Amino acid sequence: MRQFDLTPLYRSTVGFDRLFSLLDNVAGGEAAPGYPPYNIERTDENAYRITVAVAGFAEKDLAIEVKENALSVRGEKQPEDRKGEVLHQGIAARAFERRFQLADHVQVTGANLENGLLHIELVREVPEAKKPRAIPIGSGAKPAAIEAQVQQAA
Structure with a gap:
């Protein structure tokens, strides 16, 4: 590169x-690691969604954490008691950790696990103090003198 x-x-x-x-x-x-696959999409002007494919993972197997503008999604499958012997295992059930760097003022508003997809909703909320504001430009005229100061000079 x-x-x-x-x-x-x-x-x-x-x-x-x-x-x-x-x-x-x-x-x-x-x-970038390829497991698990994910999508990042913009759902509105200030709203985003990260979708992570977590087939085979239950809510108790997943953890989402935000710390210092970094979103971390971890999954660790709990061992299961199987009755039979697995002849071929094509469904990955390995542990993973996927990290996303968040811009300033981006907050996680919720998460939802549906049909093997973990949807994480994010919104960018810029504080009023950080929004652009117009600055007036002065004309360069001197401020008006106070009457008491003018009378003393005369």
């Missing part, structure tokens, strides 16, 4: 260190 030099971006930006670190990790990191 190609290596990208992000040095010119460091010279003209402020506060994007975390983003550049993520880009460095993606560019030089390992290939």
Whole structure:
């Protein structure tokens, strides 16, 4: 894979260190594991859904955790007592951990296990203080003098 030099971006930006670190990790990191497969979709302007295929896993076998803008989905299948002998095991039941990096202000609002698919709902809620606001531009005129100061000068 190609290596990208992000040095010119460091010279003209402020506060994007975390983003550049993520880009460095993606560019030089390992290939993403293929198990379990997943989808990431945008369901609205500020809403997202991550769907993870977890066939064979029950709710008690799964754990979802959010910590410092990182979403972690773990699955560990509990051993079962089988009556017969397995001749071929094509359904994967191995433990897994899948991590997703969340942008600032993205919150997990819920999770749902349905037909072997784990749906995780996310929403981006930008606080009012962080939303763009218009800044008035002054005309450069001097402020009006207070009458008491004007009378003393005369």
